[in-house]
Amino acid sequence: MTTGIGARVLRKEDRRFITGNGNYVDDINVNGQYYAAFVRSPHPHAEIGSVDIAGAKASDGVIEVLTGAEVAADEIGGLPVGWGITQTNGEPMVEPAWPILAQGRVRFVGDAVAVVIAKSIDAARDAAEMVNVSYTPIPAVIATEDAPKDGAPQVWDEAPGNTSFDWEIGDKAAADQAFEGAHHVTKLELVNQRLVPNAMEPRAAIAEFNSVSGDLTLHATAQAPHAIRLLLGAFVLQQPEHKFRVISPDVGGGFGSKIYPYAEYAVLCWAARRMGCAIKWTADRSESFITDAHGRDHVSEAELALDADGKFLGLRVNTVANMGAYLSAFGPLVPTFLYATLFAGQYTTPAIYAHVKAVFTNTTPVDAYRGAGRPEATFLLERIVEKAAKETGIDPADIRRRNFIQPDQFPYATPVALTYDSGEYGATLDKALALADYTGFAARRDQSKTSGKLRGIGFSLPIEATGAAPSAIAGQLGARAGLYESAEVRFNPTGSVTVFSGSHSHGQGHATTFAQVVSDQLGVPIENVEVVQGDTSNSQFGMGTYGSRSLSVGGSAIVRACDKILAKGRKIAAHILEASADDIEFVDGNFQVKGTDKAMNIAEVAFAAYVPHNYPLPTGDPAQDENALEPGLNEQAFFDPLNFNFPNGAYICEVEIDPDTGVVQIVDFSAVDDVGNIINPMIVEGQVHGGIAQGVGQALYEGAVYDKETGQLLSGSMMDYTLPRADNLPMIKTGTTETPCPFNPLGVKGCGEIGTIGATPAVINAIIDALGDYGVTDISMPATPEVVWRAMQEGRA
Amino acid sequence: MAVTVNLTVNGAQHTVECEERTLLVQLLREHLGLTGTHVGCDTSQCGACVVHVDGESLKSCTMLAAQAEGANITTIEGLANGDELHPMQQAFHENHGLQCGFCTPGMIMSSVDLLKNNPTPSEQEIRHWLEGNICRCTGYHNIVKSIQACADKMKAA
CATH class of the missing domain: 3.30.365.10 (Aldehyde oxidase/xanthine dehydrogenase, molybdopterin binding domain)
Structure with missing residues (x-):
């Protein structure tokens, strides 16, 4: 059969997209709709005095101006959090209220204070400029590493030390013991920088209320329309589900950022119901930059203990994770169960301990962005493994091979709560080595040298958990919904x-x-x-x-x-x-x-x-x-799955660096993935290509940069935040090994995120390899030409 | 203040009354209902709004509608010949050159113009040409392949 499982079937959905007939939310218009524009805080932290709406309300075409006062009067709930974390001391995480329009205080630049509803989008935006909010700025804490410091400004009174939760996983005593007998200890400090997802379609919504029937309809750019209906209906709007319909038509990318029940959607629904009308809102890109949930933002230190043969004995990790100003829907899940549970990687490390402190700052809330926790885990692990290889003089492929979980060890229970399903990590690595022509690398390095370039090769062997997971177990771990x-x-x-x-x-x-x-x-x-x-x-x-x-x-x-x-x-x-x-x-x-x-x-x-x-x-x-x-x-x-599934892979990246400018060019990228059985190889390859591009983006180009004093997002537009362009990437070589997952009837594993998870450390490891002669052992992300050039100068010194 | 713009879009003549500040992309989307042309940014970076103005690719967010007086515009909706796809549209389909589809109209319109200027581009020339079009889904791999395949096919024809 040429169209069944395993066939490279061309996409049925393509035709509407290639002919301009896609149907995205902003393409939809409802008869008589009004338009919304939000008034947003220019301050990262301020008390709200008066909100003067008189000028805006008198402006041409304006129908209504609503503020936090009306939200409170209508008893509209705050945005819910979908996962609760129990702290090490047994206390629940600190979970402050997140009102859909600010109440008394704003806590990040972009926090919504009021909404203007008008007959045209221009009228709404013009009037939004006329809303006069008197702010009294108060000290703000912006940087992740500053949040837990003594004397840091407090984002929430109820969260001393800006701590939402303090959480740990693994056996600390066993890990400590592993280090006592270690032959070698590799140490690493790293920052996993904050990213802005940047799906190409900005978020948009239309809320429509039928006053006669009582039916509320929300068109929204949503990855999870039912979940948005459940969360907004039950927790925010008190709109029963049988009178609440959520429609998410074609969605122009999401990467996590379109999962959440955002405040804008709730405001539109509430206002449409209150006014008995339809209201449309489309974010412009600047608004997306400051209101779409951000990703990553960890500051970590780690130690890996090895014996004389290069076997991993123990791993200790300490991470501060930035939640932003409020807890986003799945924010607390990301640096805990999606992160620290992956620290075994593909290896038999017997003792692992991780401590995570999640902190509030006066920044945009952070939540799941492609990979969500797993890129942070893989980056840390694959960086420290590669560093250990350099320090011990063991070949980076070989040190991994010495530590692999073997095919006959599955199902394999790791020391950090997961039970892996299946894999042939050695075979996958072998395929990647062949695809990358690893044996020919030395010759290529010499050749690059003759043309004045520094060539490096870097490895990354990602593993991740996808297809979450038995609902009952997730519930025990804090999930507030089924999966x-x-x-x-x-x-x-x-x-x-x-x-x-x-x-x-x-x-x-x-x-x-x-x-x-x-x-x-x-x-x-x-x-x-x-x-x-x-x-x-x-x-x-x-x-x-x-x-x-x-x-x-x-x-x-x-x-x-x-x-x-x-x-x-x-x-x-x-x-x-x-x-x-x-x-x-x-x-x-x-x-x-x-x-x-x-x-x-x-x-x-x-x-x-x-x-x-x-x-x-x-x-x-x-x-x-x-x-x-x-x-x-x-x-x-x-x-309801019996377990997660565990996609894994072997990624090898080669870079060339111009020593005069610090410009990094990826000259070769090989990715071999085990995503279980494959239904459509063409689509899997596409997912891997795109995932790798985002992983490369984090390594070389992307980073949310905040001004630490003013709390402004400096990289707040596509002119300031560098997204990978076509000429930043090479053709990508892909391959697969297929070990079926035994926990689902198709034997499949997820393929949407492994590329992103695997790519970032491969690129950074390759850069560090290229700069070995300069004494460079670490490099921060994004590894811009300036960062690379400075590292070379400092390494030399 | 309102202005009146006379222009030809996909072969049909239109007279549109709009505000002076109206951008060409707004005229296409909001006045003519041609929603295949997309808005992905507000800094003329993303290229989702690329159309052809008098035969040349152009970001329709960089031009006021009033500047299009007398212009002949082709949008993604006007590229196919009835049911027969343009070879570039066919190539994007056959090479999985799109995922979410949001950047796709701009990518295709830009790529058509590339081959008009350079029928046999190298991989590097294709990548350089696409600098003004951002795709967040495909990693560009299959977009480059699509354009190469289209160039090969048009050369053979």
Whole structure:
């Protein structure tokens, strides 16, 4: 079959995008809609005195101006946090309220104070300038490392030391003991800088309230429409779910930043309901920079203990993680269970201990951005492993090989709470070494030298946890929601199939990949399968698309629904073919009686289910109805995974550095990934390419830079924040090993984030390798020409 | 104050009354409903709004609508010949040159202009040309491949 599992099927969704017929939120207009513009704080920390709205309200075209006072009067709730962390001392994390318009105090530049609603976007923006807020600035704390210091300004009275939580994982005593007997200890201090996600489509929303029916509809750029409905409806707006519909049409990238129930969406819904109208808002890019949840922002120190053979004995990590001014929906999860649980990496390190302090600062809140915690873990681990290799003189590939978890050790329980599913880390590394022509590197280095360039090679062996995870266990760890996914597979009477999924593609190609799965399972031509997502009125429920979960969790739910379709179809076919259901086998889309040529196609079975003339309908007589069936062929399933799955890979990067300018050019990049079974190799490669570009972005170009005094985001536009461009990247060589994950019926692992997780340390390790002759042992990110050039000068000194 | 702009878009003549400060991209999206041209930034960096003005690619956020008086504009909606895709559109489809699709109209419009100026670009020339178009999804790998494939196909034709 050329369209089933494993086939390089071209995307079904492409045509609308390449012809300009995509349907993004800002492309939608509702009759009579008004437009919103937000009044935002220019101060990182200030008391709000009066908010004078008179001028704005009198401005041309303005319908309404609302402030925090109305939010409070209407008893609108604060934005909820989806994951609670229990601190080391047993106390819950400090979780301050996050009102949807500021109450009394603003806590970061961009904090929303008021909203202007007008007949045109220009009128709204013009009037927003006329809202006169009297601020009394108070001292602000901006930098991560400053937040816990004695005497630092306090973001929240209820969070002394600016600490939201103090948390640890692993056996400290065992780790300490490992260091006592160590032959060698490698130490590392590093900063994992703050990033701004920058999905190409800015966030946008339209809220519509029907005063007659009481129905509230929100069109929003959302990765998880059902979750947004649940969180905003139940915790913020008190809008019951059956009267609240969230529609997320085509979404122009997300990378985590479009998971969350943002304040703007809540304000629009509240105002539309209050005013009985429709209101539209589209962020401009500057607004996105300061209001989209940021990513990363850790300051860490780590120590790795080794024996004389280069075996890892123990790892100790201490991290300060910046949460920003408020706790974003999944912010507390990122530097804890998505981070420190990955410190075993691909290795058998027997003793690991990590301590994490999460702090508040007067900056934009931080949450999951592509990889979310796992890039921070992999960066730290793969940097310290490579540093250990340099210090001990062991080849960087070899030191990793000496420490690999072996294929016969799975399922493998790490010292930091996870049980890995499957992998052949050595084979994956071997493939990467071949792809990168590792043995030819010395010659290439010499060649670069003759042209005046410094060449370096760097490794990174990422592993991550995707497809989260058994709901019950997640609940014990602090999750405030389930983590399953739903699916509905609906045969239409004439044999086509509509698939509803609670996950939601924002570029990942679900319309194609999921259709391949269904085509494969049900034997229906792929052109007869349509995947429907992104509307709470269509799919029953869902947790959405993030954490590389859509195929392993959402795809598995589809498989389960297909199983139910086949089970019912078998009974229908048995009735019509006058055979026992046990004698019916399903082959290539046909139900056939074993050993005979009696068969009927699944489309015929579907037709019979909807036109049940020859059909085992209930008779009303219980004695006869044991095998009776309802008409129709439409099944739902929820899939709650037994475990995470653990994509892993081996990444090798080669760079050339111009010693006169410090400019780094990536000249070769090889990535071999084990993402389990592969449904569509073309889409997997695309995910890896894009992931690597974002990982390279962190290594070389990107960084949210705040002015420590004024709290202004200096890198607040695409002119100031460097996103990777086409000429910053090489063609990327990819390969795969496939060890199926045993915890889902497709045997798949997530592929959406591994590239980002793996790429960053490979690039930085390559730069450090290239600068070895200059005595450089560390380099900060982004490794701009200035950073590299300075490191060379300082290393030399 | 309002201005009146006469222009041709995708072969159709339009007379549009808009504010003086209206940008060409706003005229296309908000007045003509041609939402295939996207706005991804506010600093003329991202290239999601690239259209052809009198045959040359241009970021439609860098031009006032009033400056387009008399101009002949082609947007992504006007690139295909009926149901028959432009070879560049076909190449992006066949080479997985798009994921979320948001940068895609600008990428395709820019790439068409590249091949008009340079029918046989090298990989480096393609990458250099695309400096004004940001994609956050693909890592550019398959976009470059799409353009190479399109160039090969157009050369063979």
